[in-house]
Amino acid sequence: MIRINETAWAAMVAHAEATYPNECCGAMLGQTKLGTVDGDVKNVTLAERLENAYAGAQGARYEVRPQDLAAAEKKARAAGLDLIGIFHSHPDCDAYFSKTDLENSCPWYSFVVLSVKGGRFDHANSFLPNAEQTAAEKEELIWPKS
Amino acid sequence: MAKILIPTPLRQFTDKNDSVELAGATVAEVMAALTQKFPDLRKQLFNDEGKMRSFVNVYLNDEDIRYLQKDATAVAASDTLSIVPSIAGGSHGDGHGSH
Ligand SMILES: [Zn+2]
Numbered sequence: 001m002i003r004i005n006e007t008a009w010a011a012m013v014a015h016a017e018a019t020y021p022n023e024c025c026g027a028m029l030g031q032t033k034l035g036t037v038d039g040d041v042k043n044v045t046l047a048e049r050l051e052n053a054y055a056g057a058q059g060a061r062y063e064v065r066p067q068d069l070a071a072a073e074k075k076a077r078a079a080g081l082d083l084i085g086i087f088h089s090h091p092d093c094d095a096y097f098s099k100t101d102l103e104n105s106c107p108w109y110s111f112v113v114l115s116v117k118g119g120r121f122d123h124a125n126s127f128l129p130n131a132e133q134t135a136a137e138k139e140e141l142i143w144p145k146s
Numbered sequence: 147m148a149k150i151l152i153p154t155p156l157r158q159f160t161d162k163n164d165s166v167e168l169a170g171a172t173v174a175e176v177m178a179a180l181t182q183k184f185p186d187l188r189k190q191l192f193n194d195e196g197k198m199r200s201f202v203n204v205y206l207n208d209e210d211i212r213y214l215q216k217d218a219t220a221v222a223a224s225d226t227l228s229i230v231p232s233i234a235g236g237s238h239g240d241g242h243g244s245h
Contacts, residue, residue, distance in 0.1 A: 023236060032154075054234065061236035066203050066210065070230045073153060077164065082154040086233055093237040101235035106201040108155035108190070108231060131190065131199065 001140040002085065002110050002126050004028070004044040009143045011047040013121045016089035016114045022058035025088040026050045027072035028112065029081040042084045042110060048072050061100070062088045085110030085126070092117055097127040097136040105129035110139055148176050150227045159186040173204055174217035176227060191229070201231045 004012070008028065015024045030044040050072065054063040064086065076083045086109055090096075095115040097105075105111060107129050115122040126141035147167040152160050160166060161184075168183065170176035177198075181188040191202050198204075204211045205228040211219045221227070 025233075054236075061234070063234035064232075066205075066230045066232055067208070069233065070205060070208075070228055073151075073228075073230070076154070084154070088235060090237040098235065098237055100237075104201070104232070104234035106231035106233055108153060109233075111235075132193075133201070 001038050001040070001142065002042040002044065002112070003142040004047075004112075004144070005030075006144045008044045008047040011049070012087050012112070012114065015047070015049050016087075016116050017119060017121060019052070019089060020116050020119045021091045023052060023054075023060065023062040023089050023091060024049070025052050025062045025064055025086065027069065027076075027083060028085040028087055028110070029072070029076045029079070030084050032082055032084065042082075044084055046079075046081065047087065048075065059091060060093070063104075083109070085112055087112040087114060089114045089116050095123055095125040097125075097129070101127075102129055102133055102136055105133055105136065107131040111136070112141065147223055148221045148225045148227060150176065150180055151229070153229055153231075156187060156190060156229070159190065160184050170221055172217065173206065173211050173219045173221055173227065176221050177204070177217065201233070203230045203232055204228070205230055 027048040028044040029046040033041045050068045052062045053065040054061040073083045095113040111127045114124045126139040127136040129136040150166050168179040
């Protein structure tokens with residue numbers, strides 16, 4: 001289960017809406033509690049905007065620059081937090097894990113997809129891709145007021 | 147001994163260590179030493195053919211080894227290696243719900 005706090009969620013939605021009609025991306029930092037009554041719980045307390053580094057049209061593509069991800073990881077280490085996952089938006093498109101998402105994913109993180117329709121946040125889902133990049137399991141996602 | 151920084155989700159395979167010091171003259175040797183020490187890490191980083199998974203990047207200090215001598219890049223004791231995944235995607239690509 002991944003739970004996103006109010007501050008982080010507000011930053012994620014604001015980033016997704018401001019970047020519309022392009023895709024946005026960012027890193028989610030927080031703490032993981034293993035083996036609670038709810039299983040492993042990932043608590044996201046900080047969302048970092050990352051630049052969409054995709055070289056072509058960004059309406060339906062995003063790319064995270066590895067250096068930016070390394071910087072987010074470094075920031076997490078310094079703050080005593082974990083880099084828990086990556087978020088990105090799907091402008092005028094549902095929050096599913098696309099073939100492109102799967103083929104460019106990594107199994108170590110939670111991938112939160114925010115659907116933005118007509119410039120406003122619509123819904124979101126979280127996914128856990130496998131190492132072979134052939135399937136992604138849906139993960140329970142809890143955000144404020146959901 | 148070079149230092150390897152371990153990303154958070156991989157620390158479950160490294161006895162919770164966030165960094166590991168290992169000997170090796172090249173990136174390939176250090177990575178081999180790492181997966182020898184922590185065998186469960188191997189399938190996270192390498193595929194069944196023993197190739198590094200496509201999403202895995204290794205940085206020597208702040209440089210992507212792809213732009214150095216790849217896994218033959220020399221490693222000094224004062225160097226830090228980082229494992230950083232490539233991440234990208236997009237809502238296009240399968241005609242499912244896209245424009
Ligand atoms: Zn996507």
